[in-house]
Amino acid sequence: KAGVTQTPRYLIKTRGQQVTLSCSPISGHRSVSWYQQTPGQGLQFLFEYFSETQRNKGNFPGRFSGRQFSNSRSEMNVSTLELGDSALYLCASSSTGPYGYTFGSGTRLTVV
Amino acid sequence: AQSVTQLGSHVSVSEGALVLLRCNYSSSVPPYLFWYVQYPNQGLQLLLKYTTGATLVKGINGFEAEFKKSETSFHLTKPSAHMSDAAEYFCAAYASNNNNDMRFGAGTRLTVKP
Numbered sequence: 001k002a003g004v005t006q007t008p009r010y011l012i013k014t015r016g017q018q019v020t021l022s023c024s025p026i027s028g029h030r031s032v033s034w035y036q037q038t039p040g041q042g043l044q045f046l047f048e049y050f051s052e053t054q055r056n057k058g059n060f061p062g063r064f065s066g067r068q069f070s071n072s073r074s075e076m077n078v079s080t081l082e083l084g085d086s087a088l089y090l091c092a093s094s095s096t097g098p099y100g101y102t103f104g105s106g107t108r109l110t111v112v
Numbered sequence: 113a114q115s116v117t118q119l120g121s122h123v124s125v126s127e128g129a130l131v132l133l134r135c136n137y138s139s140s141v142p143p144y145l146f147w148y149v150q151y152p153n154q155g156l157q158l159l160l161k162y163t164t165g166a167t168l169v170k171g172i173n174g175f176e177a178e179f180k181k182s183e184t185s186f187h188l189t190k191p192s193a194h195m196s197d198a199a200e201y202f203c204a205a206y207a208s209n210n211n212n213d214m215r216f217g218a219g220t221r222l223t224v225k226p
Binding site for chain 2 (some may be wrong): 004006033035042043045048056058090092099101102103104105106108
């Protein structure tokens with residue numbers, strides 16, 4: 001079966017702009033989680049969506065938001081981009097929660 | 113709150129040598145424990161996981177890990193390193209009382225010398 005698909009793979013944005021990243025989970029998976037990966041901070045949890053509801057949220061400012069659609073696809077949005085938002089954004093899907101994660105290949109966001 | 117510590121940000125071994133990557137966790141309740149591998153410009157791939165039951169867990173690509181509650185450890189081993197094992201490895205923990213998110217260690221970059 002198809003894996004977790006993240007689009008786009010690479011993105012370059014200017015400070016102050018906003019960006020939307022997309023994640024299509026494995027068919028049948030209802031849980032989608034987002035992580036930010038940077039060399040300095042490592043992997044940090046952003047939020048988790050389950051059946052269109054945000055179930056958990058990490059410690060990120062309100063500029064980071066997300067949503068999940070009825071087909072379980074999820075988007076995350078970052079507004080007013082800062083240089084420090086440059087990172088690899090990873091999406092993971094699961095049918096059962098964090099103990100069954102399958103990760104996508106990520107979207108590498110560069111803010112200039 | 114739980115946390116995960118990986119000892120050694122870089123580990124270098126010769127091809128054919130034992131691989132040992134160390135992971136310690138802290139958690140107020142027994143956690144589920146995981147090892148993931150990440151190749152350049154890729155996402156994370158699950159190597160193995162411990163949930164309950166047998167404490168020695170076998171994973172893909174010849175890796176295994178042992179859950180030692182008394183030592184709060186979950187070290188990853190492979191008897192004989194292969195060049196293709198060169199990658200970054202992440203230990204992670206999830207505890208059901210912790211806001212439902214998985215906590216990752218800082219990662220260990222494994223280099224395999226010919």
